[in-house]
Amino acid sequence: MTTFFVSYNRADRQWAEWIAWHLEEAGxxxxxxxWDIRPGSNFAVAMQDATAKSDRTIAxxxxxxxxxKFTQAEWSSTEIGDAKKLTxxxxxxxDEAWRFLSHAVIKSYIREALKTWRKKNAAMILATQSSDDxxxxxxxxxxxxxxxxxxxxxxxxxxxxxxxEGFHLNETEAALIARLIPKxxxxxxxxxxxxxxxxxxxxxxxxxxxSNPQDRERRQEAFERYGMxxxxxxxxRSTK
Numbered sequence: 520m521t522t523f524f525v526s527y528n529r530a531d532r533q534w535a536e537w538i539a540w541h542l543e544e545a546g547x548x549x550x551x552x553x554w555d556i557r558p559g560s561n562f563a564v565a566m567q568d569a570t571a572k573s574d575r576t577i578a579x580x581x582x583x584x585x586x587x588k589f590t591q592a593e594w595s596s597t598e599i600g601d602a603k604k605l606t607x608x609x610x611x612x613x614d615e616a617w618r619f620l621s622h623a624v625i626k627s628y629i630r631e632a633l634k635t636w637r638k639k640n641a642a643m644i645l646a647t648q649s650s651d652d653x654x655x656x657x658x659x660x661x662x663x664x665x666x667x668x669x670x671x672x673x674x675x676x677x678x679x680x681x682x683x684e685g686f687h688l689n690e691t692e693a694a695l696i697a698r699l700i701p702k703x704x705x706x707x708x709x710x711x712x713x714x715x716x717x718x719x720x721x722x723x724x725x726x727x728x729x730s731n732p733q734d735r736e737r738r739q740e741a742f743e744r745y746g747m748x749x750x751x752x753x754x755x756r757s758t759k
Contacts, residue, residue, distance in 0.1 A: 520546070520547065520548055521547050521548070521574045521575060522547070522548040522549065522550060522572055522573045522574050522575075523539075523542055523547055523548070523549050523550070523573060523574070523575050523576070523577050524549075524550045524551075524569050524570055524572075524573035524575070524576045524577070525538055525539050525542075525549055525550070525551040525576075525577050525579065526576055526577065526578045526579070527551075527552075527578070527579035528579070528581060528583040529583075530581065530583040531579045531581050531583060532553055534579050535551060535553065535579045536551065536553055536554075538577060538579065539551045539554070550569045550572055550573050552565075552569075555569065556569065569596075570596045570600040570601075571600045571602075595611045595632075599611070599632075599636060599639050599641045600639065605639065605640055606640065607640065608640050608641070608642070609636075609639070609640065609641040609642070610641070610642055610643075610644065611632070611636075611641065611642070611643045611644070612643075612644045612646070613629070613643065613644065613645050613646065614646045615646070615647065616645040616646055616647040616652060617647050617648075617649070617652035617656075620647075620652055620653070620656040620658055621656070626656060626658065629643070629645070629658070630658065630661055633661055633662065633665035633666070634661070634665060645662065645666070650677075650681075650682070650685065650686075653685075654681075654685065659685050659686075663685070663686060663687060667709060667710055668707070668708070668709050669686065669707075669708045669709075670705050670706070670707060670708075671686075671696045671699070671705060671706040671708060672699065672701075672705050673696070673699035673700060673701040673702075673704065673705075674696055674697065674699070675697050675698075677693075677696060677697060679693045679694070679697065682696065686708070688708070688713075691713075692706065692708065692713045695713070695715055699715065702718075703717060703718055704716065704717055704718065705718065721755075722754070722755035722756075722758045723751045723752070723754075723755040725755075725758065726738055726741075726751055726754040726755060726758075727751060737754065738750070738754065741753055741754050
């Protein structure tokens with residue numbers, strides 16, 4: 520018998536329960552947070568267990584669902600817990616990680632993922648602009664232990680002693696981070712090496728991916744006037 524995991528945001532709970540009720544009336548089994556996951560239980564373990572028991576996932580899509588942190592975690596659990604995809608490497612990227620680390624339940628999910636996802640052929644990338652996010656969330660020891668590969672961006676004002684102690688860097692590595700050229704260089708740190716790498720971006724790629732407010736405004740104006748392809752060509756020529 521097919522089992523459905525119903526993924527939803529709490530704002531859409533009534534719709535989720537309505538869907539689950541009709542599925543069970545039709546003879547299917549369902550797993551739904553409101554009925555099957557007790558308050559206070561370990562969210563990470565509960566989500567992984569729920570997706571492991573289910574054959575299909577139904578998402579109650581809404582603006583609240585798209586913006587929610589919990590539903591993003593549920594979808595990652597669905598993919599990573601799928602036994603049929605064990606041979607496929609899965610990569611889960613969390614940008615602006617401070618938003619997730621500030622939430623106790625999601626932080627627990629990330630901690631669990633960092634420690635266990637290797638067994639499921641999966642990995643997680645945590646991206647954050649400040650190391651203070653890791654220190655304040657008490658996640659730094661877990662991240663340092665579970666993430667053998669680290670990328671450090673330029674930080675000329677960093678606390679060298681804190682970086683050396685927190686990230687297990689030597690004096691040379693910490694000095695390299697302080698001297699990196701912003702938006703051009705980064706330090707790749709692995710157990711067997713530490714190396715400064717240079718990022719060379721083609722003009723079109725710069726305009727496609729830049730997040731600078733002024734650049735984004737110029738890009739939008741160019742796209743609206745010329746279309747995406749021609750707009751990129753014009754912007755690219757302007758930076759040569």
